[in-house]
Amino acid sequence: MSSVLIIGAGGVGSVVAHKCAQLPNTFTEITLASRTLSKCETIAESVNQRYQVPISTAQVDADNVSETVALIQKVQPSLVINVALPYQDLPLMDACLEAGVHYLDTANYEPPNEAKFEYHWQWAYQERFEKAGLKALLGSGFDPGVTNVFTAWALKHHFDEIHYLDIVDVNGGDHGQAFATNFNPEINIREVTAPCRHWEDGAFQETPAMSTHQSFTCPEGVGTYSIYRMYHEEMESLTKHIPTIKRAQFWMSFSDNYIKHLEVLQNVGMTRIDEVEYNGQKIIPLQFLKAVLPDPGDLGKTTTGRTCIGCIIRGNRKGKEKAIYVYNICNHEACFEEVGSQGVSYTTGVPAMIGAKLMLDGTWTSEAGVWNMEQNDPDPFMDALNQYGLPWTCVELTPEAAKSLTVT
Template sequence: MAKALIIGAGGVAQVVVHKCCQNPDVFEEICIASRTKSKCDALKEKLDGGKTKIQTAQVDADKTEEVIELIKQFGPDIVINVALPYQDLTIMDACLATGVDYLDTANYEPLDTAKFEYKWQWAYRERFEKAGITALLGSGFDPGVTGVFCAYAQKHYFDEIHTIDILDANGGDHGYPFATNFNPEINIREITANGRYWEKGEFVETPPLSIKKVYDFEGIGEKDIYLLYHEELESLALNIKGIQKIRFWMTFSQNYLTHLKVLENVGMTSIEPIVYEGREIVPLQFLKALLPDPASLGPRTKGKTNIGCVIQGVKDGQPRTYYVYNMCDHQEAYKEVGSQAISYTTGVPAVIGAMMILKGLWKKPGVFNIEEFDPDPFMEQLNKQGLPWHESFEPVLLD
């Protein structure tokens, strides 16, 4: 049994805390830490009294020294980072300084640059290896489970994988004219950036949301999907042998895109600071303050998500197509953990990734992306922890 420090107290952290408490045989004790301690205390109050002991703490994850001090006080076996991507490096530095394993769900992103790259975290490989500790990057759903899906397909069904299409569909309806299902700042930065896909050894860049298709998703129906850049493309391009093309697609309604376009046109999605009445503000951060908190969407969101990978390649000299996916119901997720499916599909894989490290199944020194480990025990836990997966050898193809 082990101790886990959970940094963050939003919708994803709520799922992580619930799932740790559902697995007391692995998580004997947890500490929930955030800049706002009252959020941590509220989570503790909900779940106190079970087999997993819960502590709370205040920490500013932008300050490495504060994280180091907290790690020294609590003595965790692993740090589960479900704070903001801007804080990945300070938390990794704290883990290095204290010799503790690290896990996150999204790659580092500089506060002043809308750029999704692993280079900053991959630069830690040698230091983590020398320290004898593990850093598991991107143990959410995408990135995360989608990488495990690809590794599973590579291990069991293909000699060579040639193309991967990652399809992320949210069929949920929260009733608001415009809201984002996870951190608005991260979400809008992601969508308004140029699209990119990987083909024949290099990235091809496209204008934002300029490539659109329609896909018929089980449990949701036909949806418009748009090509985006997503960080797992960068690691999968390195770790899946024989790969020739990888794309990432996400669903958006016309209503959502119209609101986004208007906000973009008037400058509200900008990350460049402006001076307003003598104070410097970042428009996107101000917009975030105006929009509904994603954590508040849980009780009012209905419908399902469907996220998976359509994979094409060769087995025994013959072409093969494989589709592996998960469907998650927003209301069922909320009933179980008090968060909607977007948070659920990110938080559950974070806990499974931590279990893999704590059980020694994925424990080796260095910095790793999720597809670099044996997918089988992770896939087994998805079925046990509330994210069952389905597979098909006759999917609808995009091209």
């Protein structure tokens, strides 16, 4: 018997609940909890209609450790799957330690008052999880998550040393909205507007946000897009655990329309994360903006097109320079047909389910402690991606093509 407690009822939480319900022999009992109970109930109804699998629901404030501990003690799960906000990672890890249960998340901790997401806060829990005999798996989404596993798999099967890593995340979908974000607007905009950092010369180098961009043509006819270099958390763990990496960069696609709206919102102060006073009340402009933007969980109904996310990797094999591109292409409409969500939520939720499965069946993280994705054997995860909805492709590149991010 392996029960799970999923905390978070947004677009990703919905995908995780649906995908867990597809494997009733692994996830024998599912509880979905969130601050807003009605969201949990809507997802539970959808799961039951699609798979005739009932899931329990609960209300919980994930910032409140004692409240979460009480829920864990009531549900008695084997694992807590955290798909709530990154601000809540540490309270939920504290609750898991107090209640004695394993932990998994999809994104690293970010303090509410500063757009700075780093792993060191969670890595500091290593000794506490070891002493408690508990396992914590960090970043089991797509990026971070699958991109970490792609890199570890490449090192295991294609390289003696990895020297250059470019992670390219393209969303070629069209949601039909004037302006919307494909995941939590508050988190998305904080990431995009934060200073860019990339790894080079043994340290992270900082440049202004969105200051470096180029054109990228995806394989399989997905299209050509403008990709912008920005900071993403998997670079922090990958450069720590694969020390031969000389340079690591993360790139994400944004349309001209998105950039135009973002610039206006920044210029008028709507992306601020500090408090301002309005009508005698303290509000945070970005949180107000989130409230008026479309809910990413509702975008699946109108989104068409495909995502293309992968790793362009250069290094050495048997004394010769080598380059590969390993990637996944995901269809928004197919995702909505399967689980009622758009592809961005799907590409995060499926890896969360896979990570949970590998933890519960003992394939991964057999030792207690805090683990990143690339510290585990990549092969079972890569096999599961093909089996559960995110098939991948690996192609050889010339080193020259890899240098210029040319994959077609």
